[in-house]
Amino acid sequence: MEFGSIEREIYVDASPEVAFEVVSSPEHISEWWTDRTEIEATPGAVGELVWGDRAKVVPIKVVNAEPPRLFSFRWCFPEDKVVDTADSLLITFELTPSGTGTRIRLTETGFREMGWEAAKLEEQYLDHSTGWDRFVPRLGEYLARLVSTP
Template sequence: METAMEYGSIERELRIDASPEVVFEVLSSPEHIRDWWSAETAFEPIAGATGRLTWTDAETGRHDSAPFTVVAAEPPRLFSFRWTYDEKETEPEGAGPGNSLLVTFELVPEGGGTTVRFRESGYRERGWEAAVLEAHYNDHRQGWDFYLPRLVAAADRLAARR
């Protein structure tokens, strides 16, 4: 069993048979985000841009939504954003350490493809009680374990069409 001290970040390394340019497009384009993350969104992939990710349950029609703020967009090597914050609580300073989670995708060219270093951090900084921290961490871990392979498949499909 994990202890609360271990709920600091979720990290994964992915190998994608596509160039960093293609992978960056899949990570940062609303059209492609709909494909791999199943979320509707609209935003510009530039630092400081804000948007909203909205998932719809096909069976119930229920919507889940989360705001996000692009932290860095440096094609084709880095895309990061902060999310899962309460917009009312972050005014006027916006999303930052202590009120949101930070997701970072570092893209490293390797051979004819890309190694993606994924990291989501900021769990402990949120100040959640242990049970809440553990629940959020496990929910996100399971979510990323589902969605990151879909990112790989979406980038591979886009690369094959080019």
């Protein structure tokens, strides 16, 4: 198995503008992925993703924000320190209008570039892959609830 990138795609019955807000705004991200998020959808902005009562805190840095079509950020920095030269994982959400809704394509790359030993590379890749198998459907379910609420 090649541990290069993870890709997931989902169709949602929401506009690209609404979908962009849901993948890039703290109040929405915490509804489908994290327990709390602090970030601005501005390139270069630094924030954090929090699970549990600060049990797990992961710094993130926004790479690109082009509403309503693209949002990307880096995370999983070595020693959890945001350093521009550090290897890290890159998550990209590409939003494409499709019919009356939006196709959301999530890509996570950079696993091989992290410099992990083979066992850790496989473990991290499978952990993230399993995570996206859970969270991408939750993203779709949250968007469905959001757009159906009057």
